[in-house]
Amino acid sequence: MTTTPPDIRTVSLQEPVDVTQYLFTRLHQLGIRSVHGVPGDFNLVALDYLPKAGLKWVGNCNELNGAYAADGYARVKGMSAIITTFGVGELSAINGLAGAYSEMVPVVHIVGCPSTISQRRNMLLHHTLGNGDFQVFANMSAGVSCVVARLNDAAEVAAQIDHALRECYIRSRPVYLMLPTDVVGKKVEGARLQTPIDLSETPNDPDREDYVVDVILKSLHAAKKPVVLVDACAIRHRVLPEMRALLDRTGLPAYVTPMGKGGVDETHPSYGGVYAGDASAPAIKEAVEGSDLVLNIGGLQSDFNTAGFSFRLSALRTVDLHSDHCVVRYSEYPGVKMRGVLRKLTERVDLAQLTANPPASIPVDLLEPAGGEADPDQVIRQEWFWHRINRFFRPDDVIVTETGTANFGIWDTKFPTGVTALNQTLWGSIGWAVGATQGAALAAKDGAEQDGAKKRRTVLFEGDGSLQLTAQEVSTMIRHNLDVILFVICNDGYTIERFIHGMDAEYNDVAEWRYKDLVAAFGGKLGQDSNTYVAKTKAELSRLLDDEDFNTRSGLRFVEVYMPRDDAPAALKLTAAASARNNAKIEP
Numbered sequence: 001m002t003t004t005p006p007d008i009r010t011v012s013l014q015e016p017v018d019v020t021q022y023l024f025t026r027l028h029q030l031g032i033r034s035v036h037g038v039p040g041d042f043n044l045v046a047l048d049y050l051p052k053a054g055l056k057w058v059g060n061c062n063e064l065n066g067a068y069a070a071d072g073y074a075r076v077k078g079m080s081a082i083i084t085t086f087g088v089g090e091l092s093a094i095n096g097l098a099g100a101y102s103e104m105v106p107v108v109h110i111v112g113c114p115s116t117i118s119q120r121r122n123m124l125l126h127h128t129l130g131n132g133d134f135q136v137f138a139n140m141s142a143g144v145s146c147v148v149a150r151l152n153d154a155a156e157v158a159a160q161i162d163h164a165l166r167e168c169y170i171r172s173r174p175v176y177l178m179l180p181t182d183v184v185g186k187k188v189e190g191a192r193l194q195t196p197i198d199l200s201e202t203p204n205d206p207d208r209e210d211y212v213v214d215v216i217l218k219s220l221h222a223a224k225k226p227v228v229l230v231d232a233c234a235i236r237h238r239v240l241p242e243m244r245a246l247l248d249r250t251g252l253p254a255y256v257t258p259m260g261k262g263g264v265d266e267t268h269p270s271y272g273g274v275y276a277g278d279a280s281a282p283a284i285k286e287a288v289e290g291s292d293l294v295l296n297i298g299g300l301q302s303d304f305n306t307a308g309f310s311f312r313l314s315a316l317r318t319v320d321l322h323s324d325h326c327v328v329r330y331s332e333y334p335g336v337k338m339r340g341v342l343r344k345l346t347e348r349v350d351l352a353q354l355t356a357n358p359p360a361s362i363p364v365d366l367l368e369p370a371g372g373e374a375d376p377d378q379v380i381r382q383e384w385f386w387h388r389i390n391r392f393f394r395p396d397d398v399i400v401t402e403t404g405t406a407n408f409g410i411w412d413t414k415f416p417t418g419v420t421a422l423n424q425t426l427w428g429s430i431g432w433a434v435g436a437t438q439g440a441a442l443a444a445k446d447g448a449e450q451d452g453a454k455k456r457r458t459v460l461f462e463g464d465g466s467l468q469l470t471a472q473e474v475s476t477m478i479r480h481n482l483d484v485i486l487f488v489i490c491n492d493g494y495t496i497e498r499f500i501h502g503m504d505a506e507y508n509d510v511a512e513w514r515y516k517d518l519v520a521a522f523g524g525k526l527g528q529d530s531n532t533y534v535a536k537t538k539a540e541l542s543r544l545l546d547d548e549d550f551n552t553r554s555g556l557r558f559v560e561v562y563m564p565r566d567d568a569p570a571a572l573k574l575t576a577a578a579s580a581r582n583n584a585k586i587e588p
Helices: 019-029 063-077 088-102 116-120 136-142 154-171 190-194 206-222 232-236 240-250 282-289 338-348 382-392 405-412 432-451 464-470 473-479 495-500 517-521 538-546 548-552 570-584
Strands: 016-018 034-037 080-085 107-113 147-150 175-180 187-189 226-230 254-256 271-274 293-297 318-321 325-328 331-334 398-401 420-422 458-463 484-490 530-535 556-562
Touching: 016 019, 016 190, 019 154, 019 175, 019 187, 019 190, 034 063, 034 432, 063 080, 063 088, 063 107, 063 420, 063 432, 063 464, 063 473, 080 088, 088 107, 088 136, 088 432, 107 136, 107 154, 136 147, 136 175, 147 154, 154 175, 154 187, 187 190, 206 293, 206 325, 206 331, 206 338, 226 240, 226 282, 232 240, 240 338, 254 282, 271 282, 318 338, 382 405, 382 538, 398 405, 398 432, 405 458, 405 570, 420 432, 432 458, 432 464, 432 473, 432 484, 458 464, 464 484, 473 517, 473 556, 495 570, 517 530, 517 556, 530 538, 538 548
Parallel strands: 034 080, 080 107, 107 175, 147 175, 226 254, 226 293, 254 271, 293 318, 398 420, 398 458, 458 484, 484 556, 530 556
Antiparallel strands: 016 187, 318 325, 325 331
């Protein structure tokens, strides 16, 4: 009788654990509690390890939706994970992962792939291109991942995992982990799990940091009208506490860009509103563009974030702080990161030399819109809707806006304290918001269960055209009993596309669905875990927004809101016109 000799490397391990157990335990240590994705034969055995690590399986309707959901989960929880299968699954997800890369969202993408034996033998397997190339899909993902790790060798896997997860968090970008079926159960050193992954940021060189701080302080002390402008990268790279400490100490007026909305507590006395170049309220435009020093934290000046590149900020009057460098006027300081600079600015600013003017006043009509139940014109238009919705928001809401009218309309709102705002202004993949809302609502639920924190509502503003791309995730919201209020703006198609080009073109039309019927079709028990509503007039919408049961009940609340097809927020019209002009440019 023959016996299989023991694995010498396994025998030498102090606390052997399976590779997948190690990976999932690390995810749990990083705060992840739910994992998105779709099962496939190359990841099925790995999925069996999820409950052993204290992780819940979400189960999305398709991989693209799962990637969107993982994006939303990470924006609320800090980090997320999605599991797909080789080839067909991962390629379905890659658009969502590209969006996460573009917008700096830390998502761990785990791809179950064929065994190392199958790969070495170039076997003609399903889900492949039939050419024996098992690296082609990983190579495709390399451009939208800050790390690509092929977990082939058990001797290296634990170090690969720890490195990838650290980079995912620190660089706030997706990572790609390729997990072969025959590596899933191999052993690695479990004793490593007793030491958490070091997520601390490498500090700046003290002398270089001090020099940059001194240069900034010289300009700040001399300025007569300094302002702070907070943008998306400040949120993504987690420097909001440092930014808030600076505002608390100095009282400097603070504004946000569209992508930065929610980055400043909008009840803070320093908050002045949304600066979006030519699409800004006049007082805000004057305050920012008339400043003699703009402290721009985490700036990301994309076309839609600047209302068609309409920012009027001179480099001579600007200090730009980023996650890996700083720019003071025309001088760039590579490797000097904004976190350390913000901390020292707060510590060292001389308040006796600082001029801190009050912020611009929020227009009164944003908080109290004209018209209502007594208004003879009962048509719900965009301007009225976004002004009226102000009184509906509650502290700690998670507010998600879809690319389109919602992303632009939300500029005209003022959030209560504790609100987390999600938008995808740079990547702009329509349909993103439905999946992202599912992920965000689940992250809020996981956070409440994990920390005993207060339950949070998740509020989504979604266009009817966008909803048709990813409507299936409404069923995932219902299945996981998530607290979501979903406003569907019913205005007959792709409004943002109409204003860019083809106002009456057939290609901007969509089929007319019975949207609220989706809830029952997707398994919702009306009156129990879900409810549906329709608002076609200002009076109907106002009564609904003030209804206590609607505001406080749990589960899904699905609302159809009807608006004219040729109506849009003024900021969208301006930005769309600029986009159309850019599209039409030709080389001279």
